[in-house]
Amino acid sequence: MDFDSIYLSLKLALWTLAIMIPLGIWCAYRLLNAGAMKAWLEAGLALPLVLPPTVLGYYFLVGFSGKTFFGIPLVFSFTGILLASLIVNLPFAIQPIQRAFETIDPQIREAAKVCGLSPWQAFRFIELPLIWRGILSASALTFAHTLGEFGVVLMVGGAIPGETKTASIAIYDRVQSFDTAGAGTLSLILLGISLIAIALAYGLFSPRTQHQRSGKR
């Protein structure tokens, strides 16, 4: 069993999640009042959705080549694939949170102001509790998408065992070496983890389930 690659995939997904969600909340919040630039910013942030992973990977490879982050090289390193993963996941993290922000009635924000709340207090006590479903969706999508990311990670990180060889690359390697049983097991594990993550986000915490659990109609 290739536990190293599963561990690496989970590590990459969790790191991405830890950095991406606060960043996603900040970006989505800023986008609310982005004014005339909003359409362009949204288009730029949505690019990873439409560009082939190999194209993105190529640009990262060229862009990261020879660069370091606090002394750590960005190409063929975990830091490099984490950075690439963050950029690739921008739309998956930002869009659900942005949609959640947009569902808040503007009058609710105004009510927070006239209640004397500072912008931070309004965000912490009013907006954040109202967008948590969006944050959960963003987390599930980002986590599952990072686990399954292949093209970008391969281009930027190569396939260095324990450093950049994630589960999806390990599956590819196994198929290349005709180890279909090994590839099947890894695929099944990835499928299970992704399914659980999405189901948790969409099922367990859906509004309907919430009402059933709290006994409200």
Added chain:
Amino acid sequence: MLKLQISQTIPMPLQIQLECLPGELHALVGPSGSGKTSTLRVIAGLMQANEGFIQCDNTHWFDADQAKVNINLPTADRSCGFLFQQYALFPHLNALENIAIALLNHCHDTEKRLQLAQEWLDKLGISELSRRMPQELSGGQQQRVALARALARQPKVLLLDEPFSAIDNPTRQELYKTLASIRKDLNIPILLVTHDLKEASLLADRITVIDQGISLQTASPRVLFHKPRNSRVAELVGITNIFKGVFSAGALSLDGLPHVFQVVDKGKIPAGQKVAWVIPQSGISVFAQSTPNSLAATVTQLSSLGQIASIQFVIKGSAVLVNWEASSAEIKRLAIQLGSEVHIEFDAQQIHIMPLRPINDPRRLQESGNTSEL
């Protein structure tokens, strides 16, 4: 005391000037889109005017005087309670928490905050609703919670934006009583935006009429309904008998008719000035037979509204319409029917003469320059 003088042209024209004394309930009335709500929003700091000032007690909330440093306090620093038309309760907080959150910066102890919030719920007679979520409350209950939230941090001004418009009539009557009883204890300026004139005259000490972003007149309901400043105010306060004429040294004509009314000349209106004039219902008498000062008229509309009938006459030899309300018994006595002829007398003592247009309306200048056309 709340005092403001604001003006702007973008995004909508606004030219408002008003004062509201402590303990006074001051209504802003006007048609939809006239700038009533925008005025409240500017006061609360949710919108910014281009020019002018807003002063509450001795504190400037806003001052765009170029000579001084511009002052524009953020909403949170303006001590005002704001009641929204659609309540705007925080949907994830229960009634008690909705009120307690307004006390966040006033009291740092959570228990104390909740206790104060409960006291407000008690004052508004909804103690038992403290744990209910906003979506589990009726419109009237939500509005009470919203009122408690607006008052909880003891604001220096209370701003009410059409608070009763989305509420059924019996609940509205209850809320009127609640507002009246709370008013006594508060002793702060209260501004009420409403498009309902009856509501304004029932609740307010003074009313400011706003039209197209301009404050046209501020007066007590009684003065406003009997002595509107101009014909537009008269229209807006629902006066139906607004006539045009020419004033000349105490003689007032009616839309070109030869008949002239002798009214008091206070020396304020130049001779030959084209004016508008109104007369209350009590100043109109209708007779079956002609009298020395009456004008002959024909009944053009007759609609019965239970015990009261609404009648419209057209004065013979003109297109001047006169509206009149009378009891069914009076209609019977005068044998009024559609097309029948009656004689109308106006009590000149009750005539109120006004300029045709507001003082700041450019069309007024054109008209005053063209009085010879009459």
